[in-house]
Amino acid sequence: xxxxxxxxxxxxxxxxxxxxxxxxxxxxxxxxxxxxxxxxxxxxxxxxxxxxxxxxxxxxxxxxxxxxxxxxxxxxxxxxxxxxxxxxxxxxxxxxxxxxxxxxxxxxxxxxxxxxxxxxxxxxxxxxxxxxxxxxxxxxxxxxxxxxxxxxxxxxxxxxxxxxxxxxxxxxxxxxxxxxxxxxxxxxxxxxxxxxxxxxxxxxxxxxxxxxxxxxxxxxxxxxxxxxxxxxxxxxxxxxxxxxxxxxxxxxxxxxxxxxx
Ligand code: CO8
Numbered sequence: 001x002x003x004x005x006x007x008x009x010x011x012x013x014x015x016x017x018x019x020x021x022x023x024x025x026x027x028x029x030x031x032x033x034x035x036x037x038x039x040x041x042x043x044x045x046x047x048x049x050x051x052x053x054x055x056x057x058x059x060x061x062x063x064x065x066x067x068x069x070x071x072x073x074x075x076x077x078x079x080x081x082x083x084x085x086x087x088x089x090x091x092x093x094x095x096x097x098x099x100x101x102x103x104x105x106x107x108x109x110x111x112x113x114x115x116x117x118x119x120x121x122x123x124x125x126x127x128x129x130x131x132x133x134x135x136x137x138x139x140x141x142x143x144x145x146x147x148x149x150x151x152x153x154x155x156x157x158x159x160x161x162x163x164x165x166x167x168x169x170x171x172x173x174x175x176x177x178x179x180x181x182x183x184x185x186x187x188x189x190x191x192x193x194x195x196x197x198x199x200x201x202x203x204x205x206x207x208x209x210x211x212x213x214x215x216x217x218x219x220x221x222x223x224x225x226x227x228x229x230x231x232x233x234x235x236x237x238x239x240x241x242x243x244x245x246x247x248x249x250x251x252x253x254x255x256x257x258x259x260x261x
Pocket of ligand 1: 065
């Protein structure tokens with residue numbers, strides 16, 4: 001598939017870099033962009049050569065400033081509902097990818113953009129980034145999962161405050177409330193994110209996949225059931241080739257070479 005709205009490249013050692021590339025519209029998500037992200041997810045699942053996926057926005061101003069508002073006037077209620085479902089389905093696919101996904105937020109991260117970032121495993125942000133769910137200012141509400149993921153990430157009261165006021169917060173404030181993992185100077189963000197992505201790409205893929213699955217599935221159940229999920233996964237990962245290699249490398253005082261088995 002030839003892309004019009006995104007750029008996708010795979011760098012050694014298996015770091016996929018997906019750039020939303022509509023800088024004139026502050027990388028707003030139109031249906032075509034959602035289709036192209038979906039195609040990248042297909043590729044990552046099919047080819048198996050991407051060990052970590054990084055998502056960022058083109059240009060200096062925005063990660064993604066939301067769903068493309070110019071699409072809204074032509075939609076009736078059913079079409080709006082279907083567009084919301086399309087975004088939600090895509091973001092569930094992204095969340096369930098078996099590899100780590102890092103949002104590299106270089107600027108405005110609003111509405112559907114914030115919803116996209118929250119579907120990633122964690123968010124690194126430029127100190128210039130701004131986060132928000134400003135849909136209320138358009139007389140609408142978040143539709144790509146924002147009310148639900150934000151409440152789970154930062155708590156119900158803060159999520160309500162952000163969705164009800166529609167006000168933007170700084171990267172530092174987003175870090176303080178647990179939405180953002182790390183904040184970097186703007187000119188170092190991509191480099192630092194790729195450094196972390198490269199480090200993750202060299203770790204045990206089976207262990208990473210297991211951590212992702214157990215944390216995501218565990219937050220939805222009671223503590224005892226979550227710990228049972230962890231113990232079962234621990235047993236499986238413990239017998240992997242990578243676990244043998246990791247433990248042997250430690251005992252032999254050398255760097256582990258994980259092969260993904
Ligand atoms: N959609 C379409 N175009 C956009 C968007 C957007 N979300 N955001 C910015 N643009 C365009 C502007 O229209 C402008 O285009 P042009 O140059 O042709 O006039 C260009 O990008 C640059 O933007 P500005 O001139 O406005 O730049 P400023 O620096 O003055 O302001 C802001 C930057 C504050 C980010 C401002 O552009 C803004 O408020 N944007 C809209 C943010 C927003 O409301 N986002 C939420 C959208 S709704 C949503 O995401 C719901 C998701 C669920 C949908 C469910 C299905 C229906």
